[in-house]
Amino acid sequence: xxxxxxxxxxxxxxxxxxxxxxxxxxxxxxxxxxxxxxxxxxxxxxxxxxxxxxxxxxxxxxxxxxxxxxxxxxxxxxxxxxxxxxxxxxxxxxxxxxxxxxxxxxxxxxxxxxxxxxxxxxxxxxxxxxxxxxxxxxxxxxxxxxxxxxxxxxxxxxxxxxxxxxxxxxxxxxxxxxxxxxxxxxxxxxxxxxxxxxxxxxxxxxxxxxxxxxxxxxxxxxxxxxxxxxxxxxxxxxxxxxxxxxxxxxxxxxxxxxxxxxxxxxxxxxxxxxxxxx
Numbered sequence: 001x002x003x004x005x006x007x008x009x010x011x012x013x014x015x016x017x018x019x020x021x022x023x024x025x026x027x028x029x030x031x032x033x034x035x036x037x038x039x040x041x042x043x044x045x046x047x048x049x050x051x052x053x054x055x056x057x058x059x060x061x062x063x064x065x066x067x068x069x070x071x072x073x074x075x076x077x078x079x080x081x082x083x084x085x086x087x088x089x090x091x092x093x094x095x096x097x098x099x100x101x102x103x104x105x106x107x108x109x110x111x112x113x114x115x116x117x118x119x120x121x122x123x124x125x126x127x128x129x130x131x132x133x134x135x136x137x138x139x140x141x142x143x144x145x146x147x148x149x150x151x152x153x154x155x156x157x158x159x160x161x162x163x164x165x166x167x168x169x170x171x172x173x174x175x176x177x178x179x180x181x182x183x184x185x186x187x188x189x190x191x192x193x194x195x196x197x198x199x200x201x202x203x204x205x206x207x208x209x210x211x212x213x214x215x216x217x218x219x220x221x222x223x224x225x226x227x228x229x230x231x232x233x234x235x236x237x238x239x240x241x242x243x244x245x246x247x248x249x250x251x252x253x254x255x256x257x258x259x260x261x262x263x264x265x266x267x268x269x270x271x272x273x274x275x276x277x278x
Contacts, residue, residue: 020059023056023062027069031069036073039069043065043069048085058089058091063097064096064100067082070082071103071104076104076113083101098120101117105117161193162194165187169202169203170202172206173205178207181203182206182207182215185203194226196228197228197231197234200219200223201234203219207238208244213241213244213247217238217242235255235257
């Protein structure tokens with residue numbers, strides 16, 4: 001990152017004028033290195049403050065770089081201001097600009113603002129919106145409040161898939177709302193979308209947080225009936241739910257069952273070396 005800045009300085013000292021591409025690349029490098037504020041400052045100095053020595057105007061890539069910096073720094077207010085400035089300058093927003101704007105709002109804990117951008121994007125890029133919502137790679141960043149995005153999707157006629165619902169259920173789990181998690185699981189089932197291992201894992205973990213043993217046990221049985229093999233996370237969460245609810249017999253049984261599962265996963269080299277009673 002510092003090398004990128006030194007290159008810009010060397011170019012200027014040698015009498016070469018850095019191009020728009022050079023500054024865009026430098027802003028991206030700063031953001032990737034966690035120095036998002038410096039990236040925003042560079043944008044202001046080069047493109048916004050009337051720097052007569054640069055003679056450069058921000059293009060789509062320039063705005064993309066600075067909006068990405070705003071997203072990194074959770075600077076949603078600045079992101080919205082730059083977004084409006086970009087449109088006023090005649091630079092048409094693309095899917096990357098919208099995605100960065102929504103990420104800035106999400107990280108800045110402004111779900112309503114994220115929805116504003118979401119709805120505007122839906123009107124322009126329905127296919128991109130579908131991809132952005134269904135393929136978010138950071139479901140851990142979701143909060144319970146962000147679940148309203150799922151509601152907006154359905155209101156706009158965009159059908160969620162298993163990943164979307166799993167992310168929503170995971171958000172419920174993280175907020176400690178097991179009842180809401182089960183409601184989303186039921187809605188998912190009603191829509192004919194088969195739950196995955198990750199879906200059941202999130203729902204059972206939500207039940208564990210709420211000390212709800214019976215629903216957790218029911219979900220585990222449902223998994224088995226659907227030929228979905230539980231993993232150690234599912235077993236641990238179900239055992240934890242039983243323990244918190246004071247239901248010890250199924251907890252012990254599941255613990256032994258988990259041991260069998262672990263031996264199977266370990267491979268044939270352990271066969272016959274350990275005895276597990278179920």
